[in-house]
Amino acid sequence: MxxxxxxxxxxxxxxxxxxxxxxxxxxxxxxxxxxxxxxxxxxxxxxxxxxxxxxxxxxxxxxxxxxxxxxxxGIELRYGGAGHRIAFEKLVPGxxxxxxxxxxxxxxxxxxxxxxxxxxxxxxxxxxxxxxxxxxxxxxxxxxxxxxxxxxxxxxxxxxxxxxxxxxxxxxxRDYPFAWLGVLAEVAPSSEELIYSQTERGFALHSMRSPTVSRFYLQVPPDATTGEWPDERIWDELRARLETVPGFTLTTGRIIEKGVTPMxxxxxxxxxxxxxxxxxxxxxxxxxxxxxxxxxxxxxxxxxxxxxxxxxxxxxxxxxxxxxxxxxxxxxxxxxxxxxxTTLLHTFDSDDDYGRRLQRSHLDYVTSSEAAATTLAENYVGLPW
The missing domain is CATH 3.50.50.60 (FAD/NAD(P)-binding domain)
Structure with a gap:
């Protein structure tokens, strides 16, 4: 041939x-x-x-x-008990x-x-x-x-x-000192846009695949296994990391797939x-x-x-x-x-109070400065070919 x-x-x-x-x-x-x-x-x-x-x-x-x-x-950065929207339509029109x-x-x-x-x-x-x-x-x-x-x-x-x-x-x-536990669930998304949530318990991401299927990720130890994460524990931890702003309630449902991804x-x-x-x-x-x-x-x-x-x-x-x-x-x-x-949103075991305050300062800058938010937005939607 x-x-x-x-x-x-x-x-x-x-x-x-x-x-x-x-x-x-x-x-x-x-x-x-x-x-x-x-x-x-x-x-x-x-x-x-x-x-x-x-x-x-x-x-x-x-x-x-x-x-x-x-x-x-747009996407939402959630931390410190508040949500902050990065508005693509304003920052990177079209x-x-x-x-x-x-x-x-x-x-x-x-x-x-x-x-x-x-x-x-x-x-x-x-x-x-x-x-x-x-x-x-x-x-x-x-x-x-x-x-x-x-x-x-x-x-x-x-x-x-x-x-x-x-x-x-x-x-x-470069290997990161944590992994992502990915979950696919038969449940309508609880938000219209992706939520990136930074907490002291670790990072969580709320995403979706369709109007009836949602995708979630949890920061977990690098050696974590799916057997250590029964469905009830997953939903408890997602609620703890996502229900951090007033008025937000996470909708739960049947988990149809889960897996651990190294970072x-x-x-x-x-x-x-x-x-x-x-x-x-x-x-x-x-x-x-x-x-x-x-x-x-x-x-x-x-x-x-x-x-x-x-x-x-x-x-x-x-x-x-x-x-x-x-x-x-x-x-x-x-x-x-x-x-x-990754460094902006995840919890690092090696961080001391100084490192955590630096992370919070950086998050505050990204969500309050149009220039910093634009940098995030233009990279996220993809730089021009």
Whole structure:
């Protein structure tokens, strides 16, 4: 077999790349080790930046997103017994976020690729990368796929990044001393917008997936397990961390999913080697506080699509050669914003009274200064492409 671009991973990055390449007349094959059902059910991020929404709509895969997504024009920072709204419509006019689950994006992209006759293969075993320096090809399940370029979109634990020889890539990492317990519940949201709540008990986030399904997160110890958090304890702690302002009551309901997510930052430099180009979680991880993971993957794919279009249409590799440098500017901005949001809102065991007073001072500044609030807003909705 032969194709122009071999893509490893059928998450948002790999599927969107395949679709955007298809629109440019560039052939690709997507290889995914998981089943289609697993990929479509895997719950991940749900906050889409303005640029991500625009990309999906322009690519012709945004009809359901526009119909079912929940546009938000602000978020609330809740601390010290009061709520403070960061108003996007005032601070960054014309830009907002949309709440729409990552698994829904994946469903839309799979449907579009299959409708267009795209080659997306699920439950593919033993994928391996070869010839990355000059003549790349992939082997899997006893078959061989020759290609001009390989795109590694297979996540942090995938096979793409480890295929690069030792000593070529540099890794920058930061682990945070806590994790997030994520909960999906069959209950109408208690707020029309996301609530980021900072308390002495720890951080909590109230989000949503639809008018009838809510998403919650609790700051927990890094070694926490879901078995330690029965439903009753989760609701008690969410109430303690969210019902901190007068008149707010948390609506509870049946919990249908829970999981613990470690908090870490990770960046690979460069994001390419030979004819291999890494995108999304294969190249970088951000703590979820700033809602940047999926959006960074889309940004990578946009850059890579333009570079591959130039390469296949003109033979010029100049944009491909500059792929990593172009992506990393945005990656490090998102890393900083995610770190900033995390340190602004979480409780650190190592903090003394001095550290806690600094955190409160910073929160007061962000919620009272239009300049500081604008910085938060423009990063949250996504910087222009």
């Amino acid at each position: 032969r194709t122009q671009v071999g893509i490893i991973g059928a998450g948002p990055a790999g599927l969107l790349l395949s679709h955007l390449l298809h629109l440019r007349g560039i052939a690709s094959v997507v290889l995914e080790k998981r089943s289609r059902d697993y990929v479509e059910r895997r719950v991940r991020a749900g906050v889409l930046e303005q640029g991500t929404v625009d990309t999906l709509v322009e690519a012709g895969v945004g009809a359901r997103l526009l119909r079912e997504g929940l546009p938000h024009h 830009r907002s976020i949309t709440v729409y689950g990552q698994q829904e994006v994946v469903k839309d992209l799979i449907a579009a690729r299959l409708e267009a006759g795209g080659d997306v293969r699920f439950e593919v075993e033993d994928v391996a990368l070869h010839g990355l320096e000059a003549e790349p090809y992939l082997t899997f399940g006893g078959e061989r796929l020759d290609c001009d370029v390989i795109a590694g979109c297979d996540g942090f634990h995938g096979v793409s990044r480890p295929a690069v020889p030792d000593g070529v890539l540099r890794f920058f990492e 870490r930052g990770f960046v690979t430099e460069p994001m390419q080697y030979g004819r291999l180009y890494l995108a999304g979680d294969a190249a970088h991880i951000v703590p979820p506080t700033g809602a940047k993971g999926l959006n960074l993957a889309v940004a990578d794919v946009r850059v890579l699509t333009e570079a591959l279009d130039r390469f296949f249409s003109t033979g010029s590799a100049d944009l491909l050669d500059g792929y990593s440098e172009a992506c990393l500017k945005r990656v490090w901005r998102a890393q900083h914003f995610s770190w900033w949001m």
